[in-house]
Amino acid sequence: MENPQTILVIDDDPAFNRVLGRALKHRGFEVASALSAQEAAALIPATRAARVVLDLNIAGTSGLTLIGPLLAANPDCRIVVLTGYASIATAVEAIKMGATHYLAKPTDVEAILAAFEATAPQPEVAPPSQPLSVDRLEWEHIQRVLKEHDGNISSTARALKMHRRTLQRKLMKRPVRG
Amino acid sequence: MENPQTILVIDDDPAFNRVLGRALKHRGFEVASALSAQEAAALIPATRAARVVLDLNIAGTSGLTLIGPLLAANPDCRIVVLTGYASIATAVEAIKMGATHYLAKPTDVEAILAAFEATAPQPEVAPPSQPLSVDRLEWEHIQRVLKEHDGNISSTARALKMHRRTLQRKLMKRPVRG
DNA sequence: GGCTCCGCGCGGCAATTTGCCGCACGGGCC
DNA sequence: GGCCCGTGCGGCAAATTGCCGCGCGGAGCC
Numbered sequence: 001m002e003n004p005q006t007i008l009v010i011d012d013d014p015a016f017n018r019v020l021g022r023a024l025k026h027r028g029f030e031v032a033s034a035l036s037a038q039e040a041a042a043l044i045p046a047t048r049a050a051r052v053v054l055d056l057n058i059a060g061t062s063g064l065t066l067i068g069p070l071l072a073a074n075p076d077c078r079i080v081v082l083t084g085y086a087s088i089a090t091a092v093e094a095i096k097m098g099a100t101h102y103l104a105k106p107t108d109v110e111a112i113l114a115a116f117e118a119t120a121p122q123p124e125v126a127p128p129s130q131p132l133s134v135d136r137l138e139w140e141h142i143q144r145v146l147k148e149h150d151g152n153i154s155s156t157a158r159a160l161k162m163h164r165r166t167l168q169r170k171l172m173k174r175p176v177r178g
Numbered sequence: 179m180e181n182p183q184t185i186l187v188i189d190d191d192p193a194f195n196r197v198l199g200r201a202l203k204h205r206g207f208e209v210a211s212a213l214s215a216q217e218a219a220a221l222i223p224a225t226r227a228a229r230v231v232l233d234l235n236i237a238g239t240s241g242l243t244l245i246g247p248l249l250a251a252n253p254d255c256r257i258v259v260l261t262g263y264a265s266i267a268t269a270v271e272a273i274k275m276g277a278t279h280y281l282a283k284p285t286d287v288e289a290i291l292a293a294f295e296a297t298a299p300q301p302e303v304a305p306p307s308q309p310l311s312v313d314r315l316e317w318e319h320i321q322r323v324l325k326e327h328d329g330n331i332s333s334t335a336r337a338l339k340m341h342r343r344t345l346q347r348k349l350m351k352r353p354v355r356g
Numbered sequence: 357g358g359c360t361c362c363g364c365g366c367g368g369c370a371a372t373t374t375g376c377c378g379c380a381c382g383g384g385c386c
Numbered sequence: 387g388g389c390c391c392g393t394g395c396g397g398c399a400a401a402t403t404g405c406c407g408c409g410c411g412g413a414g415c416c
Contacts, residue, residue, distance in 0.1 A: 088281075092280050129263070131319070132263075132264060133340070134319060135339070140282050141312060166402085168364080168366085176339075332393080341375055362412090363412090363413105365408105365409095366409095369405090375400075380395095384391090386388090
């Protein structure tokens with residue numbers, strides 16, 4: 001941890017990456033940006049970053065595949081996974097792989113920074129007072145089955161008894177809140 | 179793991195607990211049931227269960243507080259957290275505390291059993307477990323929330339973030355199977 | 357090199373479902 | 387009586403779906 005103030009931002013959305021990078025610099029952090037998995041892979045050994053903001057959907061490949069290399073380069077690395085297509089299934093996966101936290105986009109810089117500081121798990125977190133909306137539940141279910149089928153949309157659609165075209169369309173939409 | 183076939187079910191909903199217990203017994207598992215955190219606390223040292231189905235909302239207290247004791251009694255214990263009030267925040271917390279998996283409540287036994295195997299990837303042993311169709315899942319969820327709201331269609335629609343008219347129509351149409 | 361089989365992404369169009377009005381009725385409750 | 391809700395249902399535009407199609411690219415096989 002020769003430089004605990006350096007944060008590596010991995011996100012293939014140029015606008016988001018730039019905005020977040022600037023916001024972090026404003027707060028006094030050193031920022032390294034990667035816009036693709038390849039770029040990230042190149043930066044990881046060089047920076048051995050202690051803190052990483054990692055997008056889940058990086059141009060085709062899953063950001064989850066970078067968690068391993070990140071931790072290998074620096075076991076103390078704190079990784080906050082960020083995604084616009086948040087689901088419980090991928091959250092579980094990310095944490096199991098060693099991510100420090102998992103946040104849904106859109107979020108704010110404060111939340112990201114707070115996520116880095118998350119230490120020992122606290123038994124009493126957000127008490128979810130309201131059940132999931134039907135849309136949200138559907139999204140979660142789709143994500144879970146999709147993971148079981150290794151991301152294969154066609155076979156997932158078959159398992160769910162829905163048409164592939166419909167599944168595609170649903171996946172393009174963002175997960176709904178609630 | 180003197181008896182890896184024993185599953186401890188911790189859930190304060192008697193109906194759900196009974197149904198799940200019976201389904202598990204049907205599949206050849208030994209089942210121990212706890213309807214409260216106190217009951218569970220008493221059973222934990224006795225059974226040192228290797229597999230636990232744990233509800234998040236147990237009569238006021240959080241099921242997360244039981245994860246520690248469960249793992250203390252048996253570090254190899256596999257815990258599947260189950261909740262009707264799922265959220266990404268609690269999912270992250272549960273996994274960090276050592277749970278094996280986290281599922282949102284309208285689910286089926288196959289998914290629960292599959293969740294136990296999560297850490298041991300066995301693609302070829304993948305059972306023909308057909309996940310619930312989205313329609314069926316939606317139906318189950320609606321019924322659950324409707325019951326929680328004492329059959330009040332209007333407030334259920336609000337909680338589900340759907341229009342009352344749509345809920346009415348759904349309730350009229352299907353008791354679908356599949 | 358061919359070839360076939362799949363999965364993927366997407367366009368188009370009809371059929372269905374939805375969202376969102378409206379209205380009338382009934383039961384509490386002040 | 388009036389007021390507030392919840393319920394059932396009609397109607398109609400907007401959105402979603404089901405179901406075709408197509409081309410492309412990769413894996414496997416001859």
